[in-house]
Amino acid sequence: MKLHNITINNMKGNAYRYVMYYLSNTLTVAIFFIFSNFVFYPKKITSPSEIASRSIDNGLIMCQVIIVMFSLFFVTYSVSIFLKSREREFGLLSLFGMTKNQIRKYVLIESTIISSISIVSGIILGILFSRLFFLIIGALLQKHIIFGISFKATKLTLIIFLLLFQFINIVMLIRIKNKEIIEQIKSNKVIKEVPTFSIFKSLIGITLLIVGYVLAWNAYGVSVISRMIPVTLIVIAGTYFIFTQFSILLTNLLKKNITRFYTKTNIVAVSQMIFKLKDTAKVLFLASILGAITFTATETVYSLSTEFVEAIRMSTPDDVGIVNSKEDINRKIDISEITSILEKYDLKVKYLNEVKGVEIKIGEEVDNKDSYYKSLALISNSQYNKLAKQSNNKQIRLNKNEIIYTFPFKEVGELEPRKETYIEKMLNKNILEFKINDTTRKYNIKEKIYETPMNTLRIRYSGVLSVNDIEFEEILKNISKEQLIEYYGIKLEDGSNSYKAVKEIRQYLNKGYEGHYSTKADLYIEQRSSLGVVMFIGLFIALLFLIASGSIIYFKLFNDMKQDSMEYSILRKIGASKSDIRRIITKQIAIIFSLPFIVSTSHSLFALKALGNFLQRNLLINGLTVIFGYFLVQLVYFLIVRKIYIRKIDNFQ
Numbered sequence: 001m002k003l004h005n006i007t008i009n010n011m012k013g014n015a016y017r018y019v020m021y022y023l024s025n026t027l028t029v030a031i032f033f034i035f036s037n038f039v040f041y042p043k044k045i046t047s048p049s050e051i052a053s054r055s056i057d058n059g060l061i062m063c064q065v066i067i068v069m070f071s072l073f074f075v076t077y078s079v080s081i082f083l084k085s086r087e088r089e090f091g092l093l094s095l096f097g098m099t100k101n102q103i104r105k106y107v108l109i110e111s112t113i114i115s116s117i118s119i120v121s122g123i124i125l126g127i128l129f130s131r132l133f134f135l136i137i138g139a140l141l142q143k144h145i146i147f148g149i150s151f152k153a154t155k156l157t158l159i160i161f162l163l164l165f166q167f168i169n170i171v172m173l174i175r176i177k178n179k180e181i182i183e184q185i186k187s188n189k190v191i192k193e194v195p196t197f198s199i200f201k202s203l204i205g206i207t208l209l210i211v212g213y214v215l216a217w218n219a220y221g222v223s224v225i226s227r228m229i230p231v232t233l234i235v236i237a238g239t240y241f242i243f244t245q246f247s248i249l250l251t252n253l254l255k256k257n258i259t260r261f262y263t264k265t266n267i268v269a270v271s272q273m274i275f276k277l278k279d280t281a282k283v284l285f286l287a288s289i290l291g292a293i294t295f296t297a298t299e300t301v302y303s304l305s306t307e308f309v310e311a312i313r314m315s316t317p318d319d320v321g322i323v324n325s326k327e328d329i330n331r332k333i334d335i336s337e338i339t340s341i342l343e344k345y346d347l348k349v350k351y352l353n354e355v356k357g358v359e360i361k362i363g364e365e366v367d368n369k370d371s372y373y374k375s376l377a378l379i380s381n382s383q384y385n386k387l388a389k390q391s392n393n394k395q396i397r398l399n400k401n402e403i404i405y406t407f408p409f410k411e412v413g414e415l416e417p418r419k420e421t422y423i424e425k426m427l428n429k430n431i432l433e434f435k436i437n438d439t440t441r442k443y444n445i446k447e448k449i450y451e452t453p454m455n456t457l458r459i460r461y462s463g464v465l466s467v468n469d470i471e472f473e474e475i476l477k478n479i480s481k482e483q484l485i486e487y488y489g490i491k492l493e494d495g496s497n498s499y500k501a502v503k504e505i506r507q508y509l510n511k512g513y514e515g516h517y518s519t520k521a522d523l524y525i526e527q528r529s530s531l532g533v534v535m536f537i538g539l540f541i542a543l544l545f546l547i548a549s550g551s552i553i554y555f556k557l558f559n560d561m562k563q564d565s566m567e568y569s570i571l572r573k574i575g576a577s578k579s580d581i582r583r584i585i586t587k588q589i590a591i592i593f594s595l596p597f598i599v600s601t602s603h604s605l606f607a608l609k610a611l612g613n614f615l616q617r618n619l620l621i622n623g624l625t626v627i628f629g630y631f632l633v634q635l636v637y638f639l640i641v642r643k644i645y646i647r648k649i650d651n652f653q
Contacts, residue, residue, distance in 0.1 A: 024547055024548060024551045025071075025115065026118045027122070027125075027544065029119055029123065029125075029161055030121075031126070031544060032068070032122075033154070035063055036153035036157055037126065037127075037130045037133075039153070040152040041153070063537055067541075067544065068160060070548070071164060075168050076171060079111070115169075118165075122161075126157070130147070134147045202245040202246060204238075204241050205240070205245060207238075208237050208241065209238035215230070216235075221613075222614075224614040225614075231610075239285055239603070240285050244285070276560075276592070280592060284553075286549075289600075291545075291549045291597060295603075295604035295626060297538050298630070299619070301539055302622050302626050307617050307622075310617070312520060315408035316455050316518060316523055317391050317451075317453060317491070319519065320490040321517060321518045322338075323516045324485075333488060335352065335354075337508060339352070341505050342492070344501070347495070347497075347498055347501055349490055349493075351490070353487075353491075357485035358479055359375060359377065359485055362423050362434050376463045377454065377487070378465045380469045380472035380473075381404075381468055381469050383466070384396070387489075400468055403445055403467050406448075406463055406465070408450065408451065409616060427445070430445045431443070431444060436478050443467065450616075455518040455520075498521045506522070557592070557641065557645060565648075571584075590638065593637075597630075605623050608620070608622070
């Protein structure tokens, strides 16, 4: 029998070992090809927005780099597990007369076959799903995207993964050690030492995790970004010590619990688990980190998809908002033209508001950093309450010298310390001062509301103020015509399908109108276009890491199967039933699956807290929703692996 025949027969007999390895490689190649095809295919987006198109391409290129780096790590690690578990096989081949070079050639043929099939399968799968990818991206961007298959993408995928797999093959051949035949044959019979628990290493692990969690929990504003990398590194280091030490502590505590330890099959399950956790500590560590990346990426994507709608609602309460410019203050906008356009598209107007206001400037003229805060819109208390009622917000009654300050969101912090702005100083003192002509007016802030009653932020004003009606009338008498604001706000019964109408309104307003306007539909489309692609790509990457996390556990379990089957055979001989062995297997696999899941959940929730601090939102419900979804996926995966594992163990016995 020739060498390649031996290789093929061996692969057929051990197909269960290679299936997840092959599927993971295939999926990685497919995703890389899909991204490459989108980047390289010419004239993708028929849109004037070249910047948006370039940003998407740059994002996809970055994802491709991540995929290649991930593949290098994942495949190398998987191969190292394969080689370690096959030392006895290599010893037997040496015993039957194979030289080391022949064994290396045998492994090289095997690896080349798997990698070649993975690359071809991945490209075919990528071609099949590329059209779907183009359609989804087009729907998210609301642009027409021309579909096609890029020869450059196919060529790049082939070259990169052929080089990648060949590099890994070289590393793999180097790792095949020149051990004595007897050492290789008895590699799975080496007596394992009982792992010892190190208090020092455990304290390091706990300390690192606490430090990482505290830094994430207390990160606010832009400091979330500056802490991201150090917190990630600290938590990864802490996780490593936790898995290498606390897994031992956990099983030792179970052993000391005599009541539970000596109950039914627990004595066997726990004793085996002590050694299993030691052997799988690095695997569980890697699975937990990959899981944390998956959970966090998905939670971030899900949170962005839900929270940006809320952010639009808070900053843009009206479906259409229009402000007359100073140049057009004498020209009345024909609102009937706008409402007729809405009626043309069967859109019913719920509220039509005409708000009279005053432009107020707050800040020190010498302070250029204050320029963003200079212009605010001042309206009367009655007008504010009317708008608040329409938005189902609290109505507030103002007395003399009281003022309401509204802004769509709280200000985020800075990466570096900076001088406190003029308006920030006043807000901290709950006082606002501004000049009307040459008269300074001073007010006590009754409410700071981080939700605006009008679309002012999207037009020209950074916030809205409201004072007592009597004082507002006094102010109106003392202002110039240029300071007067006329705002028109339209709320629709259902604005979800208003984009075409808004487009026509925009065309109407752009003809000879010099004022400012803002529409909720435009903002929604803009946000959806920019965030939609990010969210979709994020889910792709999350899927990749999820499969990797599960695959690593799968490899470890099934590579140890022969040794485990020998131990279970001994148990059968001393009286253990099939159901007893199945219970032991279920407990052990459940622990191996649950530990990374628990750690990943903990890591991701603290990361989500930092994101929530940055967005000034409570994202806990979003996080728990995502985790519950992954729990169901993990449960199904656990049941499938358990079923396959038990069937294979039964076949060995």
